[in-house]
Amino acid sequence: SMRDRIPPRVTLDAPADGQNLLSQWLTEKAGHKVLLTVPQKGEQADLAKMCRSNAAEQLAQTIGRTWKETAALDELARLLGLQKPPEYIEAYDISNLAGGDNVGGMVVFQNGRPLRSAYRRFKIKTVIGQDDYASMREVISRRLGEYSKNKGSGEGFGRLPDLILLDGGRGHVAVVQPVLDAAGVNIPLFGMVKDNKHRTRAIAKNGGEIAINSNRSAFTLISTIQEEVHRFAIGYHRSLRRKRSISSTLLSIGGIGPTRAKSLLKQFRTIDAISHADLEELANTPEMTEPAAQSVYNYFHPETQNNTDS
Structure with missing residues (x-):
């Protein structure tokens, strides 16, 4: 019977919604006290971690991504408080030199992998001089404007991401969030913060930062995304400078x-x-x-x- 199959203790890998109600319901069904626990260390914590890894591996086989990719997205969702792992991530960076040739780069990661066919470049049109905040605001505004034109397609600009990451801190998040609000879209928005050696250090949100060093899978994914969007944006910036230099020679x-x-x-x-x-x-x-x-x-x-x- 069900009563015989319900153990006195159920180990979870994270707190569950309505955990107390669930415990009460299981207690009634079992006819004995049933505790729901979320262990932080020890054998039970190791077992919970193993179960999560096994589940991620099974899910990976079902949806066509590796166990590491699945685990990283799952860990990132937990870290950022997302309702589900972000399948489609867009990241943005601004590149310029002393305020010249301002450009923006957008990269896309789908299922934890670069989707290069969806990468986009932006020449900054409304900002004179070096103003990363205003440049980032312009890029996101133009991207959302393209969505309104192409949303029927469900592809490229016609698709909204599950997560937006900006190369920058709380200031970048603060200036871009109103753009999302004005467009009426509810997309989780965070910044990718670097340390003084230009290595990923934390995730920025409105009002604070989230340390990610202790979350190895999520840290590796965020670092990869940040390096890729920086490479893409600065590569576009350099190509424009090179073309301008060549054009100047001919002129x-x-x-x-x-x-x-x-x-x-x-x-x-x-x-x-x-x-x-x-x-x-x-x-x-x-x-x-x-x-x-x-x-x-x-x-x-x-x-x-x-x-x-x-």
């Missing part, structure tokens, strides 16, 4: 304006390739004329121009 050549510079870069892709192109190849590039091609050729081959002048 310094007589007869080359923005349209011809853009055409040359589209045709040859690099300054090195342009410098090695012959006169005919340059002249055959769209938007180019023979005099413009001669100017470009002479710029990269000054010795030829000198010989011609002599």
Whole structure:
């Protein structure tokens, strides 16, 4: 009978909603006192941890992710007080150099893994100078604006994340939360805080921080996400700076304006390739004329121009 199968003590891995009521109900069914406990150390705590690991492994087999990924997401949900593990996570970072070429990067982790097809880049349009808070606010506003346009698709910008992580502290969370509120979306929002050696230290929330060092699986996942979004954002920033530098080189050549510079870069892709192109190849590039091609050729081959002048 059920009475014979209910033990006097049931060990849980975390407090349960309505735990006292559940204990009373089991006591009535069993005909003897049934305690629900959440041990913090000792053999029972080890057993609870083993049961949680076994459950995570079984769930991983069912939903197609590894045990480590499942355990990390489960631990992260507990740490942040989420109702369920965040299957779809978006993370954001801002990158600039002395306020120039402000950009934002967005990376997506689905089931604990990078989903690179969903990564997005943002050129900051409304912020002049170095203002990470305002830049982050713009990026999140534009992202939510894209959701309102694409929500019927359920993919890419048409899907809302289960969790948003910002590369930054409480200040970043404080300026972005009103953006979410104004859009009428309820998405858990946290910041990823670095120490003075640029390593992940804590999770920031409105009003405080959550230490994560003791939660190894969640710590590893958050560190990976923070490193990835930083890499993606700074990579975009560097590519823009490089393109601007290349464009400046071409614009310094007589007869080359923005349209011809853009055409040359589209045709040859690099300054090195342009410098090695012959006169005919340059002249055959769209938007180019023979005099413009001669100017470009002479710029990269000054010795030829000198010989011609002599």
